[in-house]
Structures are given as C-alpha cells and as structure tokens.
Amino acid sequence: xxxxxxxxxxxxxxxxxxxxxxxxxxxxxxxxxxxxxxxxxxxxxxxxxxxxxxxxxxxxxxxxxxxxxxxxxxxxxxxxxxxxxxxxxxxxxxxxxxxxxxxxxxxxxxxxxxxxxxxxxxxxxxxxxxxxxxxxxxxxxxxxxxxxxxxxxxxxxxxxxxxxxxxxxxxxxxxxxxxxxxxxxxxxxxxxxxxxxxxxxxxxxxxxxxxxxxxxxxxxxxxxxxxxxxxxxxxxxxxxxxxxxxxxxxxxxxxxxxxxxxxxxxx
Numbered sequence: 001x002x003x004x005x006x007x008x009x010x011x012x013x014x015x016x017x018x019x020x021x022x023x024x025x026x027x028x029x030x031x032x033x034x035x036x037x038x039x040x041x042x043x044x045x046x047x048x049x050x051x052x053x054x055x056x057x058x059x060x061x062x063x064x065x066x067x068x069x070x071x072x073x074x075x076x077x078x079x080x081x082x083x084x085x086x087x088x089x090x091x092x093x094x095x096x097x098x099x100x101x102x103x104x105x106x107x108x109x110x111x112x113x114x115x116x117x118x119x120x121x122x123x124x125x126x127x128x129x130x131x132x133x134x135x136x137x138x139x140x141x142x143x144x145x146x147x148x149x150x151x152x153x154x155x156x157x158x159x160x161x162x163x164x165x166x167x168x169x170x171x172x173x174x175x176x177x178x179x180x181x182x183x184x185x186x187x188x189x190x191x192x193x194x195x196x197x198x199x200x201x202x203x204x205x206x207x208x209x210x211x212x213x214x215x216x217x218x219x220x221x222x223x224x225x226x227x228x229x230x231x232x233x234x235x236x237x238x239x240x241x242x243x244x245x246x247x248x249x250x251x252x253x254x255x256x257x258x259x260x261x262x263x264x265x266x267x
Contacts, residue, residue, distance in 0.1 A: 040186065043120055044080050047113045051081030051168065051175055053155030056188035060154055063219075065146045073127055074181040076188065077151040080113055081168075081175040082106050089174055089254040096238065100246040103176070107133040110178035118180050128182040148177040150219055156189030160219050163202035163211060163252035164226050167195070172259020173252075191218065195258075202252040208234045211252070 044052050055077040065071060084102055088095050114130035121128035131145050149166040152158055158168035165173040194217065203211040210231040214224045222228065235247035253259065 040078070040117065040121065040184065044078075044113065044117055047116060048082060048109065049080040049113060050083045050171070051079070051152075051157055051177070053079045053152055053157035054186045054188045055079065055151045055154035057154075057181070059191070060146075060150060063146070063150055064143070066143070070145060071181065073183065074129075075183050076181075076186050077146075077155070078117065078180040078182060078186070079148060079152040079155050079157060079177055080110065080117070080180070081152070081157070081171075081177040082109060083171045084174050084176060086174065086259075089250060089259065092250050092254045096248065096250065097243045099250050100238075100244045100248050103134075103246055103248050106176040107178075110176055114178040114180050118182070121180070121182050121184050124184065126182055126184040128180055128184070131179040131181065133176055133178040146179065146181075147219075148179050151179050152177060153219060154188075154191055156192050159192055159194040159196075160216075161194070161196050161202065161256065161258075162200070162213060162225070163206075163256065164220070164222065165253065165256070167256065167258050169195075169258070172256045174259040193217070199257060201255045201257065205251055205255040207249070207251055210234075 041052050057071050057075055057077050060077070061071065084099075084106060088098050088102055092099065110133040111130070114133075118128035118130045131148070133148070135144050149160060149164070152166045153160055158166045161167040161173060163173065166175070166177065167173050168175060200213065203213055208227075208230050210227040212225055212227070214220055216225070231249075232247070235249060238244045238249060239247045
C-alpha cells in the first residue's frame with residue numbers, strides 16, 4: 001500500500017466509532033474487546049481474591065498520596081482483598097502469633113496478585129501500577145503511598161468504621177487489601193454509607209485507648225479519630241516480641257460485630 005492510500009485508510013480508521021471498550025482515538029494499542037476488560041475481575045478471583053472493587057479516582061483527587069502526582073496517569077483504582085481466618089481472630093489475644101503469620105502470608109499473596117493483575121492489564125495496552133499491601137514510608141508518619149481503605153470505600157466495597165478499618169458486609173474488617181492503579185475503563189462502584197450506627201465496641205475495646213469517636217460520613221482525618229503514636233508504640237512492642245515479629249494487634253478487628261457471626265448481628 002503506498003503512502004497516500006495508507007493515509008486515507010488511517011484517517012478513515014480514526015473517524016470510526018468502535019463499540020469496543022477502552023479505545024482511545026488515534027491510539028491503536030488501546031483497541032480492546034469488552035470481554036477482555038470484564039476478564040480482569042475473573043482473573044483476580046482466579047488468583048484467590050475474595051474481594052474485588054473498582055474506584056473512580058476522581059473521588060480521591062484531594063486525598064493525600066505519595067508522591068503527590070501518583071494519580072496523575074490513572075483514572076481507576078482496583079482494590080483486591082483476601083479474608084483472614086475467623087478462628088485466628090476469635091482466639092485473640094492468645095492467637096496473636098498466628099495472626100502475625102497470617103498477616104505476613106496474606107500481604108505476600110496480595111502483592112503477588114496485584115503484580116500479576118497489573119501485568120495482565122499492561123498486556124492489554126493500559127497503564128497499571130501495583131501498590132503493596134503493607135508498606136509504611138519513613139517521612140509519612142506511618143502512612144503509605146495511598147490508602148487501600150480509601151480506594152475500597154470509593155469502590156463501594158465497604159465503609160470506614162470507627163476503628164478506621166474498612167468494614168465489609170460479608171467479612172467485616174477481617175480482610176487484607178492491595179491496590180492496582182490503572183487507566184483501564186472499568187465501571188466504578190459507588191461509595192456506601194457507614195453502618196456503624198451507635199456501636200462503640202472497637203473504641204471501648206482498644207487496649208491503649210487510641211480510638212476517638214468523631215462524627216464523619218466518608219473518610220475522617222486520621223489524627224482526629226486515632227492517636228497514631230499511641231497505637232504505633234503498642235504495635236512496635238508486639239513487633240519486638242520474637243513470637244509475633246510484626247506490628248499487629250487485631251483487637252479492633254476481632255471485636256467488630258460485622259466480622260462476627262450473623263446470629264450475633266441478629267441478636
């Protein structure tokens with residue numbers, strides 16, 4: 001095909017409206033069948049994800065992230081989660097060493113899953129970056145790149161409880177999460193309202209009295225609802241215990257009624 005014919009063909013191609021999702025006019029590599037986009041959730045579930053959600057990152061443009069331009073190339077946040085053992089939580093505090101090991105395994109599993117999902121999305125022609133399940137940054141006062149909980153709330157996976165954990169209807173707060181930032185055009189979920197009502201069990205059960213009750217609807221300012229340093233000091237104590245070895249406590253996870261039996265919820 002000579003240059004003139006190619007130019008005519010290409011310009012005609014760019015004016016065509018394709019029904020496939022994700023196509024950006026003038027960028028051939030983004031031509032993607034709808035079935036391939038839907039495959040992302042199926043792929044995540046095949047890797048072992050118990051929780052999957054998609055957030056519209058426009059809802060989080062004012063949320064603190066690191067670096068400050070982290071979200072610039074992305075429009076969607078995919079959150080994945082795995083549930084943790086009810087028996088381990090129900091046995092706390094005696095089972096804290098088991099919780100620490102499960103915490104480690106779940107984080108490693110999520111990091112691997114997020115890595116594989118990001119690779120799959122990039123093979124489709126989109127941008128994607130996996131955010132580790134657990135990675136604190138030294139200059140962010142026990143903060144990280146972005147909050148998985150904030151992504152999950154924006155995706156409608158759950159709501160933020162008075163313990164500042166994500167609470168899901170199915171598993172309560174008994175999950176670990178990771179995030180993939182991407183520009184693949186998945187349909188996002190919608191935030192749901194908080195359902196803690198007048199419950200104060202997490203606040204009253206905190207072993208260092210680090211939780212404070214504040215009035216909020218979406219995602220509260222962390223320093224208003226939690227004495228971060230008081231909580232962290234106790235977690236560092238557990239991390240220094242050779243039987244535990246990680247900054248985990250789990251009491252505010254255990255006590256949440258949404259993570260306990262449905263019969264308890266119906267009492």
